[in-house]
Amino acid sequence: MTNDFFIYTGRFIFLVLLQVVLLNHINFLGYINPYFYILFILILPVSLPSWQVIILGFLLGLSIDLFGDSGGMHAAACLVIAYFRPKLLRASYGISYDYQTVKFHDTSMKERVVFVISMTLIHHLVLFSLVFFNFSHLTLILKNTLYSSIFTIFLIMITASLFQRVKR
């Protein structure tokens, strides 16, 4: 358990630093950035109680907000995906989720893609709605959501396949 604690803390700090020092400054084509740090919420163990996932998601988002001077925008977006995570897990993985046997790295490609895409899209939609905070910018919100999501999903899927455990 203590071992797990250090792994999660290390992962948390690493992903926050990676996001604020490097990924927030990519600005591909002028404005497209990946928000790769949500990987932390995606790969939390399924057996972790929901309230812990919500609190961890909130802290993760708030850390990014602190660096980006963005108030509580990332915190709110992370809270939404942390809250809906169990429902999306059930929708993506079906029956195996109910037996709590799902491990992010061991699942099939198709199920994982569905899960990652739905989580990323929800997070980015909430995030950009709060960033622009005005429905007169609706096209801007949707455009940013779409392009950034493609970037984020691409990065997460590559990372997932790189760190996939070899099947024995």
Place this chain on the structure above:
Amino acid sequence: MSNIIDFFIRYKNTLLFLILFLFSLILTVQAHSYQKSKFISSANFVTGGIYNISNNIEKYFGLRETNQRLIDENKDLRQRLLNFYIKTDDFVFPDTTGFAADYSVYNANVISNQYINLDNYILIDRGAKDNIGEDQGVITSKGIVGVIEKTTKNYARVISILNSQLAINAQLKNSDHFGTLTWKGGDPNEVKFYDVPSLAEVNKGDTIITNGRSFIFPKGIPIGTVKDYKLDAGEDFYIIDVKLFNDMTNIGNVYIIENNDKPEIEKLNHDE
């Protein structure tokens, strides 16, 4: 009573979510208003320190460009100095109205610069201990950058001109018609210039400068050139697209201007 406890236990996740979500929404609303965005800020010890470290590494990759910028600025200053000597030979009194107020200038490094949001901020590595305070103007050798919004001991947060909350007093260089400069999102090198009366003569390529009414910037700091212009619906005022002199996506060193007479002016206005 037990019903209430049952209710809380059953919906504890939802309640927790709603409370934290409301809290983050409040923070978000605060971040979107100019006056109150002071609760969660990157101008603190931890985030400032981390940005400082990453900026120290990053700086080495831009040395060539920084040198070039300094050479250009030196060349410009030297040219003005020479012209100034020539003028004093003719014993022409320089027009001092532009620098009637006594200004102090400090320099600083930008350690974090945003330009893709609607409300952008810049973090610099000078703070209260270097005499940096709220409402001081921030410029580069090319033009204006923003206004200091908040300081801590070692860092200061600048509200960038690429922030929809900020409005800056500006005027045309070749006539004294003034207006308001704001940014509405989009291209980080283009801002909008409103409220110039339709009587004014505006041409493409005209220079826009600060007009010193707000006592934040002295008069005559360059801003940009007129890229395009049209009249508003009532045909009373122009809406002017201004191309900035600064490349807002690439800012290294900045100067901070302190108006030493500001407390006196504020006292005067307050007495009224």
